[in-house]
Amino acid sequence: MDIHQQQGPSTGRIGPIPFYRDWLLAVAVAIVLASDQITKAIVRANLSIGESWPAEGLFRFTHGTNTGSAFGLFQDQTFILTIASVAAIGFIIYFYRSQTEGKLITRITIGLLLGGAIGNLIDRLVAGRVTDFIDVGAWPIFNIADSSIVVGMTLMIATLILTPEESPDPDPLPVTGEQDS
Numbered sequence: 001m002d003i004h005q006q007q008g009p010s011t012g013r014i015g016p017i018p019f020y021r022d023w024l025l026a027v028a029v030a031i032v033l034a035s036d037q038i039t040k041a042i043v044r045a046n047l048s049i050g051e052s053w054p055a056e057g058l059f060r061f062t063h064g065t066n067t068g069s070a071f072g073l074f075q076d077q078t079f080i081l082t083i084a085s086v087a088a089i090g091f092i093i094y095f096y097r098s099q100t101e102g103k104l105i106t107r108i109t110i111g112l113l114l115g116g117a118i119g120n121l122i123d124r125l126v127a128g129r130v131t132d133f134i135d136v137g138a139w140p141i142f143n144i145a146d147s148s149i150v151v152g153m154t155l156m157i158a159t160l161i162l163t164p165e166e167s168p169d170p171d172p173l174p175v176t177g178e179q180d181s
Helices: 023-046 078-098 104-127 144-162
Strands: 005-007 014-016 059-066 130-136
Touching: 023 059, 023 104, 023 130, 023 144, 078 104, 104 130, 104 144, 130 144
Parallel strands: none
Antiparallel strands: 005 014, 059 130
16 A cells, blocks of 8 residues: 555545645655745845845845746736635645545655745745745746746646556456346
8 A cells, every 4th residue: 555545444445645644745845845934034134135145147146026926927916926826725735635646756746836835925925025036047036935836847747748647457358238148
């Protein structure tokens, strides 16, 4: 029996472990969330908004804030984006619950998505804006939560595309409509 599944008490059927009891999911969410919030706190404490360290170069830490969504879209729409974040978290949890097989990669992927979504939601609720700090070349400034969401979505899409769908076993005896005597 997969560690992600448990046997029902009265039916003897195997079903998925509830998301709040999945240790792998909890660890993935905790790592992403802690990394995101700690690094944002360090940036807020050590860099003024707009300040970069180092001052020049392809890769820098630049303290920025974002009241919009990814790539600066929907600026100053914090309320709508907060509602969208809560809905996205609900959908991720629903998606997790719909996965009866509980593959390792799916559980990690969902942990990345949840951790990232919760990390940015915390910023929106506490400060009304998201702290960004990873500045790479021409890319918009982003944070660990954003990276987690992008990696999670990429893994999710790759998994859905590359994992063959398991078809039910064909019936070994064809049904002809006639009964044997």
